[in-house]
Amino acid sequence: MADQIEPTGPVTAAWEYASAPESTDIVRLEDRYGLFINGEFAEPKSGRWFTTINPATEEPLAEVAEAGSEDVAVAVEAARAATGAWQGLPGSERAKYVFRIARQLQERAREFAVLETMNGGKPIKESRDVDLPLAAAHFFYYAGWADKLGYAFPGRPTPRPVGVAGQIIPWNFPMLMAAWKLAPALAAGNTVVLKPAETTPLTALLLAQVIQEAGLPPGVVNIVTGAGETGGALVDAPVDKIAFTGSTEVGKAIRRVTAGTGKRLTLELGGKAANIVFEDAPLDQAVEGVINGIFFNQGHVCCAGSRLLVQEPVFDALLTKLKDRLQTLSVGDPLDKNTDVGAINSRAQLEKIEELVASGVDEGAEIYQPPCDLPERGFWFRPTLFTGVSQSHRIAQEEIFGPVLSILTFRTPEEAVEKANNTPYGLSAGVWTEKGSRILWMAQRLRAGVVWANTFNRFDPTSPFGGYKESGFGREGGLHGLEPYLTFDGSAS
Numbered sequence: 001m002a003d004q005i006e007p008t009g010p011v012t013a014a015w016e017y018a019s020a021p022e023s024t025d026i027v028r029l030e031d032r033y034g035l036f037i038n039g040e041f042a043e044p045k046s047g048r049w050f051t052t053i054n055p056a057t058e059e060p061l062a063e064v065a066e067a068g069s070e071d072v073a074v075a076v077e078a079a080r081a082a083t084g085a086w087q088g089l090p091g092s093e094r095a096k097y098v099f100r101i102a103r104q105l106q107e108r109a110r111e112f113a114v115l116e117t118m119n120g121g122k123p124i125k126e127s128r129d130v131d132l133p134l135a136a137a138h139f140f141y142y143a144g145w146a147d148k149l150g151y152a153f154p155g156r157p158t159p160r161p162v163g164v165a166g167q168i169i170p171w172n173f174p175m176l177m178a179a180w181k182l183a184p185a186l187a188a189g190n191t192v193v194l195k196p197a198e199t200t201p202l203t204a205l206l207l208a209q210v211i212q213e214a215g216l217p218p219g220v221v222n223i224v225t226g227a228g229e230t231g232g233a234l235v236d237a238p239v240d241k242i243a244f245t246g247s248t249e250v251g252k253a254i255r256r257v258t259a260g261t262g263k264r265l266t267l268e269l270g271g272k273a274a275n276i277v278f279e280d281a282p283l284d285q286a287v288e289g290v291i292n293g294i295f296f297n298q299g300h301v302c303c304a305g306s307r308l309l310v311q312e313p314v315f316d317a318l319l320t321k322l323k324d325r326l327q328t329l330s331v332g333d334p335l336d337k338n339t340d341v342g343a344i345n346s347r348a349q350l351e352k353i354e355e356l357v358a359s360g361v362d363e364g365a366e367i368y369q370p371p372c373d374l375p376e377r378g379f380w381f382r383p384t385l386f387t388g389v390s391q392s393h394r395i396a397q398e399e400i401f402g403p404v405l406s407i408l409t410f411r412t413p414e415e416a417v418e419k420a421n422n423t424p425y426g427l428s429a430g431v432w433t434e435k436g437s438r439i440l441w442m443a444q445r446l447r448a449g450v451v452w453a454n455t456f457n458r459f460d461p462t463s464p465f466g467g468y469k470e471s472g473f474g475r476e477g478g479l480h481g482l483e484p485y486l487t488f489d490g491s492a493s
């Protein structure tokens with residue numbers, strides 16, 4: 001484990017719980033996982049494999065195929081060949097398959113949750129209570145639209161599927177992102193090639209088994225594992241649409257490559273959300289929202305509330321409460337049901353967090369970390385607060401994507417809006433106040449795709465999600481998330 005800054009908080013006893021580890025017996029790992037193409041698992045033509053590990057222990061879990069451009073081409077051909085039959089099915093028939101996937105996810109939720117935690121490092125209580133239920137909910141929700149597409153967009157011609165969708169997803173919510181991508185695409189009648197992130201391929205491959213068991217026609221869903229090069233090959237392949245979730249840097253590169261090709265594109269990129277606490281907010285409730293906003297999933301969340309803006313009169317009171325609350329967070333074994341903050345997803349991500357935190361210290365911000373014992377092996381970072389942060393500091397501008405909160409203050413609502421909007425991003429924001437009129441006033445002025453009021457990190461499949469500015473374009477969730485997978489002009493394949 002890389003060096004960490006020494007904790008600066010007072011050494012007081014946190015809550016002590018007996019450990020309550022979730023058993024991993026339910027997961028049957030295979031030694032090797034091939035590519036899922038045309039309904040079968042196949043050896044990669046590239047001949048290359050990579051090892052996927054548990055970031056909490058650094059122990060290898062399995063070998064996974066690395067798809068080369070030839071493999072991606074075969075997957076795209078399989079998806080193309082499957083379009084006719086899939087689009088030809090009545091919507092009610094397609095819905096049955098999507099419902100079947102949803103039900104299987106519910107039935108096997110524990111297995112998926114444990115595997116998600118083993119491969120990604122997130123606390124089991126989050127995979128169990130958030131990732132899996134929401135993933136199933138997305139399949140249920142979009143299954144319901146499959147036979148109602150003609151009524152979904154009143155006043156517009158009957159929509160048709162766009163054809164083959166190439167979908168690239170990140171490592172922070174592997175199953176949930178797969179569901180966000182696959183469910184609307186399938187319900188709308190498209191076929192897909194999905195590329196999971198290099199560090200978290202295993203739940204997508206388990207999902208491939210579910211898709212096999214659900215009897216989806218071969219080629220409707222294809223899953224190609226690999227790293228950035230595999231994603232690049234998918235972007236270059238003859239697909240009709242690219243849906244990407246990941247970093248702004250890669251999103252920009254994809255936009256450049258797809259420009260002028262006629263490929264449709266949606267991008268869900270980074271964020272630097274402001275969580276704004278007014279002096280009249282219920283402070284204890286706000287503390288829970290702030291903690292959830294930044295420490296949920298170790299802060300590996302595009303919409304994480306990574307900047308806290310506090311109105312000056314309540315700054316001292318809120319900071320004291322936050323520091324107290326930080327000391328009760330349980331950091332460690334993600335499979336322990338009491339764990340609040342699990343492992344950082346990869347060594348590369350840990351190094352990025354460390355570099356940005358060091359820049360915060362160098363630039364003069366004041367760091368606070370509660371005392372906590374970190375495991376010897378694996379990738380870990382203590383929950384961290386920064387005060388004395390200026391707008392120009394890198395920790396106030398750049399996405400850290402880790403358990404690090406930058407705290408700034410404001411005096412007036414106008415100043416809060418000015419500061420909140422002063423980043424290249426525009427994905428989400430939170431407003432804490434007892435005044436409904438102020439919530440509406442703020443929501444009208446915040447350049448953020450989602451504004452939560454007196455809560456944070458709430459998701460629902462019926463509700464659209466997406467960004468402004470460098471957070472991307474296009475929406476996922478709800479009817480808005482269905483639209484990018486449909487064409488209304490009769491030009492689709």
Ligand code: NDP
Nearest residue numbers: 169170197198226227228231232246247250269270302401
């Ligand atoms: P990336 O954007 O690199 O990864 C997202 C997905 O894109 C992964 O499947 C990745 O593959 C793939 N990919 C990488 N390069 C290319 C390419 N040239 N063409 C097509 N696909 C590609 O994110 P990182 O994992 O590198 O994370 C870096 C930073 O991005 C984080 O620190 C965070 O700030 C931000 N991020 C934001 C996310 C969000 O939800 N908005 C999610 C993840 C990261 P592979 O993983 O195999 O390299």
